[in-house]
Amino acid sequence: xxxxxxxxxxKRLRRRRRLLGMTQQDLAxxxxxxxxxxxxxxxxxxxxxxxxxxELAKAMNVSVQYFFDGIPASGAPDAANDAERLESDIxxxxxxxELVRAYYRLDERPRRRLLELAKALExxxxxxxxx
Numbered sequence: 001x002x003x004x005x006x007x008x009x010x011k012r013l014r015r016r017r018r019l020l021g022m023t024q025q026d027l028a029x030x031x032x033x034x035x036x037x038x039x040x041x042x043x044x045x046x047x048x049x050x051x052x053x054x055e056l057a058k059a060m061n062v063s064v065q066y067f068f069d070g071i072p073a074s075g076a077p078d079a080a081n082d083a084e085r086l087e088s089d090i091x092x093x094x095x096x097x098e099l100v101r102a103y104y105r106l107d108e109r110p111r112r113r114l115l116e117l118a119k120a121l122e123x124x125x126x127x128x129x130x131x
Contacts, residue, residue, distance in 0.1 A: 002044030030059040
């Protein structure tokens with residue numbers, strides 16, 4: 001049975017890989033393993049050694065700490081961890097990943113305008129109830 005830390009690290013690995021638009025095979029080739037090994041890492045079935053975690057971090061352009069972000073310091077859950085779980089669910093949706101990729105393909109000016117539009121729409125929907 002997988003340890004909670006291994007599961008968390010695996011989820012972060014999958015999230016980052018998907019965000020980058022990489023396949024398991026792409027990532028496996030970069031770090032010198034088979035794609036099945038990446039599958040096992042992502043589901044927490046196999047633990048990732050420190051040296052392999054370092055290679056994965058380099059291949060995905062993140063710090064090693066990225067994989068541990070959101071792990072509670074103690075065993076007691078708190079509101080911040082609930083927010084992390086919610087964020088994790090949102091980021092694992094295909095639609096969210098497509099939106100993020102499309103956003104970063106835009107030049108800086110249209111990106112800024114799109115962000116401003118989204119914020120304005122958010123304020124619009126939260127400020128209007130039944131009148």
